[in-house]
Amino acid sequence: MDNDQDWLARYQQQSSQREGDHRTPFQRDKARILHSAAFRRLQAKTQVLGVGMSDFYRTRLTHSLEASQIGQGIAAQLRSKFPELTFDLGLNDTLIEALCLSHDIGHPPFGHGGEVALHYKMRHHGGFEGNGQTFRIVTKLEPYTADSGMNLSRRTLLGLIKYPNYLDALNNKSLTEDDKTLSHRQIQAANWHPPKGLYQCDAPLFDWVTAPLSSADKKRFMLFNPAGTAHCKTRYKSFDCSIMELADDIAYGIHDLEDAIVMGIVTPSEFMQEVAKPITNIADTWLSRNILGLTQKLFSHKHHERKDAIGALVNSFITCIEIEDVEPAFAEPLLKYNAVFPAQYHQALSLFKKYVFNRVILKPDIQLLEYKGQQIVMELFEAFSSDPLRLLPDNTRERYKIACEQNNGFRVIADYISGMTDGFASRLYNTLFLPAG
Incomplete structure (x- = not known):
């Protein structure tokens, strides 16, 4: 591949070189993901069954570890079947491992219940979606750098973009119910599942990731199928x-x-x-x-x-x-x-x-838990958005003030709540809304 160096570039060029560090760019990326707080939090986020229901059931963390092992198995198979093509494409096991480990770090507490809740509360502020949040965490939020997130290599970021367009463009507004008179408890999840894509406010980072592409390739990469009776869905993704x-x-x-x-x-x-x-x-x-x-x-x-x-x-x-x-x-x-x-x-x-x-x-008992999580997340959002400068933690409050200058303060509240584990969100809800027992 002619533009290998372009795909290995990082948004923030690093001046410090550590003595004796002979790792590849993808080994560094995997290490940053593995040692991130966002990755650790997956151990306390719901996969299918509620965290804490048993020590046996899978969490988002164990699911990600299993996906990583399967991804490496796929890479080995493809290298065996297509040796020349995988060589030309630069198939890299560590890169695949890094992608699989990090693919779910943007998912909020309480699975899809939390995602529906945040998308509803963000409906007038750019929406919320787990994959878009993953991109945002690795490019902006995870404090490996001052303001470039984990500062991963460009090819790793390309591999994390499952849906290369923006929620605003993909949203089918006919799917959303009239929300003017509904209380939180009346929100029907089926009407508020988000389209799958990126946030418009993160467009500069997406533009940087896709900079090596020709204008024709980038335009085609962002194509999506017409909405019909669902949200629009993007057509393409990268090989990785x-x-x-x-x-x-x-x-x-x-x-x-x-x-x-x-x-x-x-x-x-x-x-x-x-x-x-x-x-x-x-x-x-x-x-x-x-x-x-x-x-x-x-x-x-x-x-x-x-x-x-x-x-x-x-x-x-x-x-x-x-x-x-x-x-x-x-x-x-x-x-x-x-x-x-x-x-x-x-x-x-x-x-x-x-x-x-x-x-x-x-199953109804799983949906009851998802509904409960949905309510917790919406109540937390309502509380923090009512008086952010009073209730947000110090560092989040500072980010909120800066974001408000770009009219994007609600995004910081969504960032804060989506980063919570199931247990932390539940305890915070109890602190805010239940009398001390």
Whole structure:
């Protein structure tokens, strides 16, 4: 790749060189992510099941670690199958690891309940979305530098941009309900799921990340599909990002299913009808031939059999992945090529993901917890936005004052609340609204 140095550049050039530090740029990026407060907070943020419900269930942190391991497995497979192409694309295991570790650090407390709450409260101030917040944390908020966040290399930042356009452009306003007369408790989550993208206020950083692209490539990179009855969705992502996203999907569809099986939330008969049998009807693959036997092991009372089945499923999805020229019109190879599932495996993983969503996430007792988290986040936002200079912590108050000069003070309140863990947000709510017991 001709513009390698452009992709290794950092927004803030560093003058200090540490003696004897022979790490690559991506090793430095991974270290900054791993040692960040934002990454540590993932240990106390909900993945699917509430933090503290059990020591066994996955948190955002353990999910990210699993996604990272899967991402490295994908990279090894692609290097074996496409040695010349992966060499030309500069496929780097440490970079993929860094992307997978950091892909969820922008998610607020209480999962999608917290995201809906913040998007609703920010509806007149640029919106809120977890992926956009991830970009904001690594480029601005995490105090590795004075005002450039973790100051990661440009290619790492490109890999973290799953949706390369702005919420304002992607938002389908017809989806949002009339909010003038609603109390917090009447907000319906389905009407306030955000579009997936970046914040308009972070446009200068996005422009810097995409600076090596031709104007035609950047314009194409930002294209999105028409709204219809949903928010608009961007079409393209970088090669590195596509690997991270596949790893995330496998971890969500397969590993999160394991939690649900152990808890007894899902039943073998439901799984057989909604996942296993439909997969047997998909074109002849290793998975379609073996899914019935794997189902028996998944619901076995012998833990080692379940673990063996989980491992076999993950392996089947990792080993099928290919590299595809998704858009020949791109001049930049990092945008032209993506890692993809063959159609039949894409269809199969969609069945797993849909099953986890319908049978686990939409389960009423999980939704009750999500609703409760949604209320906590909205009440906290209401409190801090009512009198920010009085209630915000010292350092956040200073950032709020500066942001107000750009008419962007509410974004700092959203930054503050979204950075909280589930437990911290709950304790703060109790401090503010419940009498001392």
